[in-house]
Amino acid sequence: MNVVQRQQWTIASFLAWEERQERPWEFDGFQPVAMNGGTFWHDDISANLRSALKSRLVGRPCRPLGPNVKIRSAHSVRYPDCVVTCTRQPGTSTIVEAPVVVFEVLSPSTSRTDRIDKAREYLEIASIMRYLILEQDSVAATAYQRDSGAWRATTLTKDDALALPEIGISFPLAECYAGIEFDSAADGAT
Amino acid sequence: MNVVQRQRWTIASFLAWEERQERPWEFDGFQPVAMNGGSLNHDRITFRLHQALDARLAGRGCQAFGPHAKIIAGRSVRYPDAVVVCSPQRGTSALADRPVVVFEVLSPGTSRTDRIDKLRDYGEVATIRRYVILEQDSIAAAVFERAGDAWKATTLTAEEVLDLPEIAISVPLAEFYAGIAFSDEGPEPA
Numbered sequence: 001m002n003v004v005q006r007q008q009w010t011i012a013s014f015l016a017w018e019e020r021q022e023r024p025w026e027f028d029g030f031q032p033v034a035m036n037g038g039t040f041w042h043d044d045i046s047a048n049l050r051s052a053l054k055s056r057l058v059g060r061p062c063r064p065l066g067p068n069v070k071i072r073s074a075h076s077v078r079y080p081d082c083v084v085t086c087t088r089q090p091g092t093s094t095i096v097e098a099p100v101v102v103f104e105v106l107s108p109s110t111s112r113t114d115r116i117d118k119a120r121e122y123l124e125i126a127s128i129m130r131y132l133i134l135e136q137d138s139v140a141a142t143a144y145q146r147d148s149g150a151w152r153a154t155t156l157t158k159d160d161a162l163a164l165p166e167i168g169i170s171f172p173l174a175e176c177y178a179g180i181e182f183d184s185a186a187d188g189a190t
Numbered sequence: 191m192n193v194v195q196r197q198r199w200t201i202a203s204f205l206a207w208e209e210r211q212e213r214p215w216e217f218d219g220f221q222p223v224a225m226n227g228g229s230l231n232h233d234r235i236t237f238r239l240h241q242a243l244d245a246r247l248a249g250r251g252c253q254a255f256g257p258h259a260k261i262i263a264g265r266s267v268r269y270p271d272a273v274v275v276c277s278p279q280r281g282t283s284a285l286a287d288r289p290v291v292v293f294e295v296l297s298p299g300t301s302r303t304d305r306i307d308k309l310r311d312y313g314e315v316a317t318i319r320r321y322v323i324l325e326q327d328s329i330a331a332a333v334f335e336r337a338g339d340a341w342k343a344t345t346l347t348a349e350e351v352l353d354l355p356e357i358a359i360s361v362p363l364a365e366f367y368a369g370i371a372f373s374d375e376g377p378e379p380a
Binding site: 108141 | 298309
């Protein structure tokens with residue numbers, strides 16, 4: 001039989017390859033995955049989230065980064081929409097060491113990756129204490145909190161607070177959705 | 191001022207109203223929500239799920255119902271895609287009593303409801319030990335297991351087995367997706 005043996009990707013070969021690409025790619029443990037653009041809502045929610053975090057973390061050792069920095073698990077490399085680290089690192093770094101809280105804003109095309117694959121990968125990163133998945137189409141989130149080596153899940157809806165005890169802050173979930181009007185924008189009607 | 195006072199829905203008034211409707215409706219705690227049809231894949235996965243449960247539960251004390259059986263969950267009334275009960279039921283009842291394991295197959299239109307609202311609703315039903323959310327577009331699932339007053343969350347992918355210790359059965363996840371083809375492509379290794 002004439003079987004072509006395909007070389008397998010490793011994190012090292014992926015990182016070396018990705019450094020030469022013009023746009024960011026993730027590595028899912030098997031192959032590079034192209035990062036796609038997002039919607040206005042995705043962009044708004046990510047920006048609101050970062051400013052909510054940033055304003056509350058001023059003067060503290062922790063700070064929010066993302067979406068242009070990487071984190072790595074044992075098998076994968078990801079670009080979270082937002083990641084908080086409390087460890088000092090050189091400004092030239094591209095990979096966040098010791099991420100503590102990680103956020104993803106759901107998109108229809110990456111929903112499974114965020115909910116299934118990344119939930120598993122982020123649990124493998126021992127420094128991550130909490131993983132927040134924010135809905136894009138309504139004010140709601142799923143909070144995964146590390147508890148004895150597993151995720152403990154709770155849900156947040158529009159009147160709930162997003163509590164982040166690991167980094168000593170809490171703010172209303174609705175703050176991440178400020179300026180977004182889901183009902184009127186959904187069908188473009190005025 | 192001339193404000194029309196709208197009467198609030200209750201579970202009792204909803205159930206009485208729904209009985210007179212031609213098609214099934216859910217009640218989300220605030221208002222009736224129309225049940226929509228699903229895709230062929232949703233239909234196929236739900237069918238395979240029931241086949242897998244029926245085959246393994248035959249002759250045991252537990253049995254699977256759905257998707258036309260209701261459960262009362264907290265302030266809501268829901269039609270899960272599948273629900274397993276292990277106590278005697280009245281065959282003429284429209285409500286499944288004392289549900290133990292509940293399944294939903296995700297749809298783009300109801301994804302938030304299944305993942306956020308129903309996770310909360312099903313958490314309020316003490317007899318529900320496990321809530322399994324099956325992906326529709328790939329072989330994967332999120333499994334929520336009752337752990338005290340919270341959910342312990344894990345994820346399953348294509349090669350894994352869904353363990354349901356409450357009803358003493360296990361099913362390879364892929365069995366629910368038999369006959370469905372999904373595509374997956376990426377670049378070649380560097």
